[in-house]
Amino acid sequence: MPRSPNFRFFQGGLLKHRATPKIFTTQADYVVLLGLSAIVGAISGLIVSTFEYAINFLAHYRMHFFDSWGLPHFVIAILIIIAGAIFAAVGFWLTGKLAPESSGSGIPHIEGALDGLHDIRWWRVLPVKFIAGALTLSSGMVLGREGPSVQIGGAVGRMCAGSAKRYQHATHVLTASGAAAGLAAAFNAPLAGILFIIEEMRPQFRYNITSFKCVTLATLMSTIVLRYFHGQNAIMEIQSYQIPPLGSLWLFLLLGIIFGIIGINFNNWVLQLTAMFKRYHRNNMLRMTITGAIFGAIFAFLQLYYPSMAMGGIIHITEFVKHPMPWVILVMFFALRMVATLGCFSSGAPGGVFAPMLTLGTLLGLAYGAIAAHFFPNLVGEPGVYAVAGMGALFAATVRAPVTGIVLVVEMTDNYQLILPLLMTCLGATFIAQLLGGSPLYSALLKQSLLNKENRQPAAKDMVKQSTPPNSDSNA
Incomplete structure (x- = not known):
């Protein structure tokens, strides 16, 4: 290659x-x-x-x-x-x-x-x-x-x-x-x-x-x-949902479109914040350590008093699904955890974004399901189905790997019967994200890191030239 x-x-x-x-x-x-x-x-x-x-x-x-x-x-x-x-x-x-x-x-x-x-x-x-x-x-x-x-x-x-x-x-x-x-x-x-x-x-x-x-x-x-x-149990203890009616598939497609728009913006925000933190750190160990201490203190406080706002969120997903809240509160949690996810992941911490993205997809999917159940009670029997669909949708929109997102969610939740709704949601999210442009999250981060590396190398060479005396060769 x-x-x-x-x-x-x-x-x-x-x-x-x-x-x-x-x-x-x-x-x-x-x-x-x-x-x-x-x-x-x-x-x-x-x-x-x-x-x-x-x-x-x-x-x-x-x-x-x-x-x-x-x-x-x-x-x-x-x-x-x-x-x-x-x-x-x-x-x-x-x-x-x-x-x-x-x-x-x-x-x-x-x-x-x-x-x-x-x-x-x-x-x-x-x-x-x-x-x-x-x-x-x-x-x-x-x-x-x-x-x-x-x-x-x-x-x-x-x-x-x-x-x-x-x-x-x-x-x-x-x-x-x-x-x-x-x-x-x-x-x-x-x-x-x-x-x-x-x-x-x-x-x-x-x-x-x-x-x-x-x-x-x-x-x-x-x-x-x-x-x-x-053990051999699924990683999430979520109930097995009934297969939704075929007439409700357009609701899953609409959810995918919403996540496709969110996904492309999520990627852009990650890239912008990552670049901002890199400019602030400038490989200065003191600044990096202070950044870590600030983030650690903030989220240790949140874990103590508002545990739903801390950690990756895999444990919280089960609680959100088992004990659903009003859709307004779910949207509020989604917005707050979105800010927290962007800040933590972009800070340079040695951690990933898979679990936080799944949590975000669950929150917005549950809120969407509650609203859809209110307006279309004949089509939406269990709003939790949209939480499962939302998990895979945000992953598909950001990473641009819809099949992986579908299989990942059904393996994690043991809801293999929801493959068809997941297909509608994840493919819809992926198509919209591709239509709006941009690159998959990890490819964009790799390209950004390579560009930063190329920019650092000329700067280092310039510093070496400036520190070398003009007559050093002749003196040698």
Whole structure:
């Protein structure tokens, strides 16, 4: 694959590459790559499972560590908030100091690595993403662990590829396999992990029957490991809804159109705020650490007094659906969590945006369902169906991976019978977002990071020239 900073890939070469059966030239190569993919999947599943446990443990530890001290309630509250600020500050510092590529979700970094635009320093990314991500996410910030899980899985693949250097394309295949395994373990959704690589990373992923088998095997192993520790139930305990009537499908299409408009604006806001934070930080560790402390303190306070406004939101989704509120309050929560999600994700924190987006889709979908039930009671029996549709719609509109969004939601909620309404909503959201222009979220973030890197290099060269004496060569 040629390097292409403007993201215009050579389709002829790509098709030729996909059609050729000779990526792996011998049976031994084939067996070794499959075996390594299984190992990558198992390791990724183990690390991602431990990552989830670490986040939950640290969050609970921070919230209840001071309970036995016998201090007044307001003093304990202050200590909890300070602890949240320290957790986030340390997470920001570790990221900026040791592995800047670990900031954000990490998915653009993996996409760049698959296209040969980045190298994965796995010996830094793995420990920093794990420790900094666990600290930052447990502080209460509105971030998800799913994007970091993709980067962790990709780093595991790159680590294992070091033992297969003589096999052509092993690094690419194992990195992709690890990324798919990380997402599958994060959501307990193996099919979504496979589709995410094929659909979202389609410009970077090198299609071949062997590479596809490797990705599938890795997701299988990671899901087996995850379910060994966490059980085989769906990640969300949401009721199984009845199939809505065919006459109501236009309501799902309208919901998709609304999310398509929101999705394109969401991407633009993320890019603008990310650029703003980068201009403010300027790789200054003190500024980055202070930013982390401020965000950590704010969301530790919210987690203490307004828990629905903190954390990624997977737990809140179940509560929102089980105990629906008036649509006005749901819209208010949607607006507030939108601001919180944009701020936290764009700040450079080592966390993702998958779970917060699913929460936003749930809130607006529930509000839409309540309004639709009022005006069309014969078509809308259960407003919660629109919450499930909304989860996939915002994901589809921002990431531009509608099939992945559909499969992800049905695997997470165990509502396979809602595929047809989800198709209407997710495809409608994707078509509208494409019609309005812009790029998929992670591709746009990757392009932005590459442009920032290109701009920094000439500036560094100019600084070197200015610091070099004009007669240094002659004096030497």
